[in-house]
Amino acid sequence: xxxxxxxxxxxxxxxxxxxxxxxxxxxxxxxxxxxxxxxxxxxxxxxxxxxxxxxxxxxxxxxxxxxxxxxxxxxxxxxxxxxxxxxxxxxxxxxxxxxxxxxxxxxxxxxxxxxxxxxxxxxxxxxxxxxxxxxxxxxxxxxxxxxxxxxxxxxxxxxxxxxxxxxxxxxxxxxxxxxxxxxxxxxxxxxxxxxxx
Numbered sequence: 001x002x003x004x005x006x007x008x009x010x011x012x013x014x015x016x017x018x019x020x021x022x023x024x025x026x027x028x029x030x031x032x033x034x035x036x037x038x039x040x041x042x043x044x045x046x047x048x049x050x051x052x053x054x055x056x057x058x059x060x061x062x063x064x065x066x067x068x069x070x071x072x073x074x075x076x077x078x079x080x081x082x083x084x085x086x087x088x089x090x091x092x093x094x095x096x097x098x099x100x101x102x103x104x105x106x107x108x109x110x111x112x113x114x115x116x117x118x119x120x121x122x123x124x125x126x127x128x129x130x131x132x133x134x135x136x137x138x139x140x141x142x143x144x145x146x147x148x149x150x151x152x153x154x155x156x157x158x159x160x161x162x163x164x165x166x167x168x169x170x171x172x173x174x175x176x177x178x179x180x181x182x183x184x185x186x187x188x189x190x191x192x193x194x195x196x197x
Contacts, residue, residue, distance in 0.1 A: 036065070051173065114128060
């Protein structure tokens with residue numbers, strides 16, 4: 001597997017919704033990943049309050065705009081007035097968007113990475129098999145949210161010597177501040193959606 005590079009960014013969508021996002025890809029494409037990180041300001045969510053529609057719009061945008069240099073992407077967006085948990089997506093932008101709306105699920109997404117997600121909560125991509133991703137989510141606990149969820153997921157990944165992980169928590173309707181987190185070669189970072197308390 002190629003060495004990986006990750007970055008976290010924040011900003012506002014075209015319709016002024018605040019977001020936090022993260023990318024993971026090969027070090028050899030670091031410049032391209034930095035350029036791709038600017039696309040998130042161009043996403044337009046619209047005025048929908050349907051949680052599945054919001055998540056699918058986000059996932060479709062990422063799929064259309066990210067190149068194959070992006071192995072994994074996480075996006076957390078806050079949309080005021082939406083009461084159901086949503087606005088958090090994670091996975092491979094090369095895969096067809098799907099929802100974790102019915103139950104927790106995990107899968108291999110290629111490049112030595114695996115994904116696990118829990119509906120109405122968050123998800124993680126790890127360097128390793130799906131069982132590692134599931135263990136990170138399980139350790140975080142269903143009652144944890146926002147920053148605490150991200151910190152617990154990345155903390156557990158680090159303890160288990162997972163060298164790369166990307167985490168997300170829903171940014172909308174969950175009564176807490178969503179965001180993204182990154183574990184890259186022992187360095188942990190967390191970025192919450194800007195402008196929220």
